Structures are given as C-alpha cells and as structure tokens.
Amino acid sequence: MSDDSLDIRDGGVIAVDTEQLRLAASVLLGLSTECDVLRSMFETAARELAAHDATAWPAAAFAADLTQLLDALTAEASALAGRLRDAADVYDIVELEAARRAAEGGDRRVTDLLDRRIFAARDRSPTAASRADLLLTTWPLLRHGELQRQIGGAAVPLGLLGGAAVAAGGLALTALGALGLGRATPDRGGSAPPQVVEVTRSAVREAAAPGTLAALAERIPREGDQVRVERYTLAGGERRFAVYVAGTRSPLGFGGREPFDMSSNVQLYAGRSSASYESVVSALRAAGARPGDAVLAVGYSQGGAITSRLAVDGPFRVVGNVTFGSPVQADPGEATLQVTVRHTDDLVPALQSGGHPDRAGAAGSIVVERVADPPPGIADVALGAHSIDAYGDTAALADASDDPRVDDVHERIAAFGGDEPAEVTTYRVRRPD
Template sequence: MSDDVDIRSGGLVAVDTEALRELSGALGPISARLDEVAEALAGAGTASLAAGLWVPDPAGRAREAHAIATDLSRTLDTLAQTYDLAEKEALHALHGTRDVDVMQLAAARMQAEGDVAAAAKRLAAEWIEGRHRDIEDQMRDSALMLGVYGPLGPALTQLTAAVRRAGRGTVPAAAPPLRPGAETASVEEISTHRATGADAAPRGLVDVIDRMPGQDGLDDARVRVEEYRYASGEREFVAYIAGTRAAFAADEPWDMTSNLQLYFGAQSSSYLAVERALTAAGAVAGDRVHVFSHSQGGMIAAYLARDGDFDVVTEVSFGSPVQAEQADGVLSVAVRHTDDPVAALAVGGFPGVSGSGDSVVVEREADPMPRWSDATFAVHQLDAYRETAAMVDSSDDPRIDALRERLAPLAGAAVVTSTVYGAHREQARSADRRRRSGGGGL
C-alpha cells in the first residue's frame, strides 16, 4: 500500500491561489524594508571607509535578502496567475461556456504573460488527459502480469475515455436538479441509542468511516443519522450514507439501478430514502446537516448538499463516482484513490475548488501493484479508505484544519441521539395508493 497522500485545493489546483497572493503581498513590505536596510548599511560602510575603518560590504547580505524576497513575491504571483488561468482553461475545455465567462477568460488570457499563458494551457491539457492514467495503467498491468482479467483492462480504458467524452462525472453549478423518478422508498428504524460526552462525536475521518452503515455489523443498515442537541436548545444533524449493496434487486434501493439513475441525473429510491431517514430523525427543512458518504452515497450526498431542503454545511465523500460543484457555504472534502475504478468515474472532479475556499481533495494511489484483489475493486472498499483517512487525520497539512474545526463543536453537544435505518424500494403509484388508504408512514 502506498503511504503518499496528496491533499490539494482541487483536482488540478494543488494550492490555494488566494493564499499565494496574500503571501506575495506580505513579502512586498519585507522586500521594501530590506532595500532600506541595504541602503542604510551601504551608507554606514561609506562612512566607515571615510573614517579609515574598512568593513567588508556590510550591505551585501541585505541586498541578497531583498533580491530573494522580491523574486519570491514575483514567483508566487506568477504561480497564482498560472493556476487560476489553468483552472479556467480546463473548465472551458470540459464544459465550454457553461461554467466559464468567455469575457473573463479572454481578459485573463490578455493579462497573462506569454510564459504564464503557455504554462496554464499545458497544465490544463495534462490534467484533462491524465485524469485516468493511474487506473488505466493499473488495469493494463494487471491484465498483462496476472492474465486473469482478459479484456477488463482495455474495456475500462474505453469506458473512462467514453466518460470523458460524454462529460459525465461532474455536476456543474448550472446543471439542473435531479429529475423525478417513478420510484419512492420507505425507511425503517433498526436501532437507536443516546449518548453524551465528547466521545459521542466524530473527531476525524477514521471515526467517520467507523460510523458508516454496516461497519457496526448491521447488514441491513443504509443510513445513520445523529442528532446533536446543545444546552442552548440548538441542534444539528450528521448523516452517514452507505455505498452500493447489491447489483440489481427489486426491493434494494442501494443497487446498480440507483447508481445509473444518480449518475445520469435522475432521482433514485436511495436518494429519497436518505431524505426520509433525516425526516424520521426529526430534521426539517433548513436544519444544519453534515453529510458523510461512500461510493453511491457520495452521489446522494452531492445532490443533497446541492439541491436538498436541508442546510448542508459539510459534505465528505469516499470513492464517489461524481463531484458536484457546491456553494461557497459548503465545506467539501473529496477523498478518492487514483486507482479506484469507481472514483475514476468522477473524471478527476473539478479543476479548482468546489465549495468553500477551505474545501480540499485528498488523493492517493492505494495499491500500485497488480493483485488478484484488483478484480474485486479492493481499493474502493471502506477498509482501504480507512487507511487513507488515518493518514489525513495524522497530517499536519493546514488545509485539514478547516475540517477539524467543523467537527469540533459536535463534541459540545449535551445529548447525541444516533438512529440507524434500513430502506426498501417502492413504486411511487403503489405508495400513493397506500397513503390514500390510510396506511404507510415512512
């Protein structure tokens, strides 16, 4: 397993360009002050020589520091400009004018120096073409070295290329909400318990994964909802959403039918089940919600944060096949393995930041060596993502602080009520008939 975890601001953008500009701006006064110091020291040296005292170039070190600060400030500005333009170029190449103001792009191109413009175009092209390189190389090497997958490697390469051409895998801000479907869902409470104290709240991503439905041995679990009530009377909710549980099953909302519906922009019974689980737990429109998800759950969480009635402020996904462009008020954390075939369907996500400025993308090549387990998509399972989560939790990267700060207030709740729900798929018309006859519920 690889020990290298890459934490970045977006799929293409590895740095926070605003932070680069702030640092560049802070270096400006330092550079100016060093120039003043150099002039003062040069004057002192001249005076010393006039007095018959030789001092070896007292201003030399100050001039050198001034030059370094000036060059570093200029370099940081250039990097910020390059990454900003590269993000616009990538979005324009992927979505045309849907997500990029043509006038703004033209203005950015005109303002950029030749080297900056060329570097931005190169970065954008390399990112667009290289988004599936790890997974395609993995499957090709597996097919060649292990000889057990037959056409799987080439087929996956064709699939990822088709996904890139079709423009799927990302949900831009201008995309419509989910189309209504012919199915609905019911949820049933499997277990509930109340707790108090700091240990009742997740402190990091490992705690989040350990609370995912099914991790506690409840095979029927699909959604876990925690209600946090504070002494002030305020409350907020945390939802944990499972990944796919079956291939195709009439009664199972978390199956491939739901996967296809969500991936192509249609409402699924699993999405409706999550909404109903939150409602059953007491959440109402406008309530503050944090959403954690795996695989298919990542698509549900993305649309819930983007289009749902709840005030989703945190959206964390593991191995999601899509990434949605979230509003500025949403802290988005996308954790994906570059050799995960499911995460590959997100085509690298967005080039820049999705959500608030503190949002991040976490990537890792979980298992670069070809193995028999590649056929079972082992790197997509929660056990593999738990290893990555542990690396993130122990990271000293300052970009993870925003997630820690978002989770920290949960530990101050007076009472935490945790409820686990199962779910069933239903046809909408039969559910309507049951409601009209007085039966049903959630």
C-alpha cells in the same frame, strides 16, 4: 499503515494559492533590492579603503568577489520572482477557466463576469494563457496516472490483451471526463415524480457525537441497514442531523427491491435522482428533519453520490458533505464544507471526471488522497482500494496528520454535534413489491 503517500489539498484537484505566489515574488524582489543596497554600501567602503596604500590591494580583490556574488544573488532573486508571478498568472487563468466550465448552463450574469475576467487575464499575459491551455489539455490525460499504472501492472500476464485493456480503460475515463459525468448538479430529470420507497426503522439508541474523519467513516452502515441518522438537540432547542449512507448493496441488481443497486448508480451518475436517494430523504424526514434543517451528510461509494446530490439538490441545509470513494463529486457552494476522501488507485472515484479542477465547497474544504495499495497485481480486480475499511484507514491517517486544515475540520464536526448524546436511528429501505 503508512502516511507516506497521503496528500491533503484545499478543496480541488488544482489548488494553488496565487496570492501566496505573488507574495513570495514580492519578498524575493525585496531581497533583490536589499542586495543592491548592500552592493552600493560595499562599493562605497571599498573606494574608501582603496584610497589608502595599506588596504588598496586586498579591498580591490575582495570587492570584485563580493560584487560578483551580490550581482548573482540579485539576478537569481529577480528571475525567481518573475517565474512565481508568471506561475500565478497561469493558475489564475486555469482557475477562471475551470470556474467558467463549472458555471456552464447556470446564471448568465456569472458566466458573463467570468468571460470578462478570462479575457482580461489572457490579454494581460498571452504567454501565461498558452501555458494554462496546455495544463487544461493535459490534465484529463494525466489525472488517472496511478490507476492506469496499476491496471497495467495487473494486466502484464495477459500480454497484448492486457495492453489493449489498459488503453481502452484510459480512453473510457478520458471520454467520461469530456462528457462532464460524475458531478452532482441539480436534477436533470426535470419534474419526474419521486420514486416510491419503503423505509423501516430498525433500531434507536444514543451515541456521543463524532469528532474525527475516522469516526464518521466508522458510522457508515456496513451491512443490514443502509442508512443511519443521528439527531442532535442543542441548547435552545435547535435540531441538527447527521446522516450516514452505505454504498451499493446489489452491484448486479437493476430495479429489484434493493434500492442501493446498479440502477440507482446509473441514475445518480447521469445527474438524476434515484430510489436510494429518495430512501435517504425519507429516512431523514422519518427522523424528524424538516426542510431547511442543518444536516451533516456522510457517504461511502454510492452513498457519496447520494449525499452529493443531497447537498446540491436536497430539501435540507447540508452544511457538510463528507464522501469516501464516491463516483460523483459535487460543488455544493460556499455554505457547505466539502471533504472528499479518495484513493488514486480506486476505479470508482476515477469516474468523477477527475473531480473539480477548481476549489469546491466552502472555505476549509479539503481533498484527501493516497495510494491505498501501491503494488499492482491481479488481486486489484477485487477492488481492495475501494473497500470501506481501506477508506477508514485513510481517514485515520488524515486525523493523525497534524495538518491544520484537518484540525479545522475536526473542530467543525465537533461543534456541529455539540456535547449532548445524539439519538441514533438506523433504517432499512426497500422498493415496494
């Protein structure tokens, strides 16, 4: 297991700190100014040396070489500072445009403010606006590059038919992105009544609170029960809950007794509630969670789509949303830490419309990505890159990365659960006969 391809970023697909770019530009301009000062000091010294016969010739020769070097350094520092400022202008516009698209249909005051800021940024630098437009146009076409490369490698034995499949897959993913699917938003289903589910408690025991991403992945149910709830009681009596949600259990099922089926997948992907989502809400209530209680939500695959909906539309106060290989991504707002773990060669998270181009979630939110299975082959049809074990490996690599952003996530996870053992309850959920 190697971490060579591990990529950890701040909360979004495009995560460029434009203030740091401008700070670096200022430092370079400062160096340019210092070069000018050195040049002036040396020219003064060279003139004084030239006034004496013994030092006139070597001073003149050395002065020419050093002046040329300082001029080159000054020009290079100034040019690089300009490029950094230009890049900051470009990414400012990209992030504003991404935020504007995400806010579409929301608070009119927010969209009006974003419109004014976008107009001002574009007016300040038409060149940066053109480059930002190019980035925004090409990003949907390039974001699935690794997945399409592997599909292409696996399809080589199929000849022209394989090439057609690659092209069709790329067009389908681009179309999904254009439709804006794969992002959790408040339920588009209106006031439809909650779907009825049966929730049965299977086991109750105690366990220490988790402290790492790998520990969270390990607690997601693999078989049997679909939902695990941990209840923490902190000093002073405050109750907190962690919920761990499994992935699809019936990939060919539509509306049978198993609520974690393809019917629920389709509903969640379309921005609506589902029987599996109602199962998780019911399990949390059965464990004692009340509206407004703090919840750490952890989900794999369909479970990630469920926890993302819980974060944006649920009755509880979701303070952390950790997803592994989810087909849906949420921007739960500034009060929720968002940790998104996905594989670039996994078809399921590719359905996220590429993810949020701007930062999503509270400060400290991160995206963890890697190529889980680099060599393309026909075995990729089995979706090995989507397995929960592969995501557990990625979580362990992130834990061992020494990245300060991951360390911060560890601290938040540990602080959420506290020092006392949690009461662990697992639940089996079903649709009624």
